[in-house]
Amino acid sequence: MTASFERLTEAELVRRVQEGEVELYEILIRRYNPCLYKTGRSYNYNHEDTQDLMQDTFVDAYKNLGQFEGRASFKTWIIRIMMNNCYRKKERSAFKNEIIKDINDNSVPMFTGFDNDTGKMVQNNELGRVIEEALGKLPFDYRMVFSLREINGLNVSETADMLTITETNVKARLSRAKGLLRNEIEKMYTPSEIFEFNLVYCDAIVNNVMEKIKRL
Template sequence: MKDIEIISLVLSGNIESYEKIMRRYNGYLYKVGKSYGFNHNDVEDLMQETYIDVFINLKNFENRASFKTWIVRIMLNNCFHKKQKYKQHGIPLSGEITENSKSFLENQSEETKDRVQNDELKEILEAAIHRIPESYRLVFTLRELNGMSVRETSQALKITEGNVKTRLSRSKSMLKEEIKKTYSPEEIFEFDLIYCDKLVAKGMKTLRTKDISS
């Protein structure tokens, strides 16, 4: 089903259909949160907040940009505000990304396990991405890890398409070539199926209490 079809179902009262939206965009939002440097629990909270914001404002989606761009932009805004709040209270971001390697491995094929058995190398890869300045890191995440188009990335980050291309090129040059050859983009910041199911269940329980009819 297309996003707009699911949205119509939800707005017509079929709230359970919203689960399709959550499952479709869990991976996108998770990678956005991780690219900001938040730990797993913070990212889950941000995703929940984003899904609630989207749900409440679903009737305001005008379909001018893609729904993917719209929901990613809301996640970006929530990440930005949370980061600002952390900064005001002197709370450091813990973006080392070391806590979920084992759970990620437990649910992969033997072939994939063989490729990511070296947890240190995986941490080096993700740490390298975090060493890229945020403006470049976000473009890299949206374009390379989330597969968004230049136009979608431009709309989500509110920068020109030329800037998207320039920052993407620059961000790639910042990463070591040997790291790029070791892992595919899909393996970076993976949102494990276990966490996906948990988030959807928790989110749907919350959304059933929300009113979007007014």
């Protein structure tokens, strides 16, 4: 894909894909591979299961592009599809979410003031695994709020809508999640380094999804 195509807005891409330029869907896949990967891993799915769910989500989104009305961003729309697919998979496995209590709000951004030094991640692969493991141990409700707010960059309103909870609960759960993780990650890592999605895997997802779409 050329740089000119990559500069297209979400609305333009969706419109042109619907009008028959199916190859442009690849741009949307590449844009949102990372956030879907982070979402799947936040449900504690392993790498392989997460990739399968991502492919299903991109195919589902393609088949339902006509339902995308543009009132919310394409990012929040496709994350919601991914979350629904993750939830259904958990339901099939008789997974039961934890029920947690609300806690006090502390809206100080967790990562403010920290440098984006990706070299630290390269030098600390073991610590990276510790971070992922620590996130996986958080109660589900805390983990999902943290993923949507701090890792995927959704705002409070979008997160509340995505999880069908109040904005107050979003802030409360995020505060608790930060408290549980702060000692292990805030001094070393930025949100983008957590569950980093390698470009090699990105290419594989793109190819698999585009092949499935061609067969529809």
